[in-house]
Amino acid sequence: MRKKLIVLRNKIFLIFINILITSCGNNGNLFSDLPQRDTKQKAEDAINSGDYNSSISLLEPYVSANSSDQQAIGLLSTSYLLAAGINILNMAVSIISNNGSYKNNLQTVLAIMPSASQNNISLVTKAVNTLSLIPSSQRNSNQNYMLAIANASLAMLTIKADCLNTAGSISTTLTSAMSTTDATNIYNYLSSAQTIFNSAGISSGNSSGSGILANFINQINSTTGGTNSAKVINFINSQA
Incomplete structure (x- = not known):
């Protein structure tokens, strides 16, 4: 039961991160390139399942090559923080x-x-x-x-x-x-x-x-x- 609650909490956290990262926008269409979309979608799936190491492995080379992609930056930063045990939604509370x-x-x-x-x-x-x-x-x-x-x-x-x-x-x-x-x-x-x-x-x-x-x-x-x-x-x- 605790594991399910943790996964649900992280899904809510990820939704929040997607909103805050995309609200500034990116250069061009986020989904105009299928490989880019697939990389970020796989990373989201990994975060949702609590597999932060996999999302980091997916996103580190991607962000290195696409340093202006704010959505990917947000996902990678989220992965780092969650992997370290820091959830920004829970901390202030x-x-x-x-x-x-x-x-x-x-x-x-x-x-x-x-x-x-x-x-x-x-x-x-x-x-x-x-x-x-x-x-x-x-x-x-x-x-x-x-x-x-x-x-x-x-x-x-x-x-x-x-x-x-x-x-x-x-x-x-x-x-x-x-x-x-x-x-x-x-x-x-x-x-x-x-x-x-x-x-x-x-x-x-x-x-x-x-x-x-x-x-x-x-x-x-x-x-x-x-x-x-x-x-x-x-x-x-x-x-x-």
Whole structure:
């Protein structure tokens, strides 16, 4: 029964993605070329069945050769995120519904994120890079929302990988030992997420899951520290 619910949820997610990706349109007729249609249809079928690796295998060479096909970009990015355990439709709702169960917003978000394996981090990085193929001037609000979620997720996964102990709690020792590169990347991911959320019409705050994600960079900038990386480390430690 759970498997059927997951498949149904992913079908609904895919319908949403198709709407948001095609709403900006593509150059030419999406279905004017049968092989292109077949590739994307097979990828959709694979996503519907939960076979994200197959959809990725189908779409990676296609998008490489057709980097302006926004529908294919959306499908591939969706595949990356779902393969990493990130469903953008569920995330904002989960943040709000679980917010009272944890000490603060950061711990709430970290708790709902998938494991911070190198594979998941790689998949989300690919989602960010793939969605970024769509020029900012051409992205609609829904596409911006998807990219903002991907950027914020990448920041959270980096924090999980670097800062949590075996019990899943923030360790000030591990956080203080975080590399400057990772801390700077976290700052940049969250800064980009806020900017792109704003383009999607979502403002920073605590009244929505997306607003909480957008607000993290404000909290970091309000934290003491001589550099952006120091502010990130001090902010995470303050949430322990």
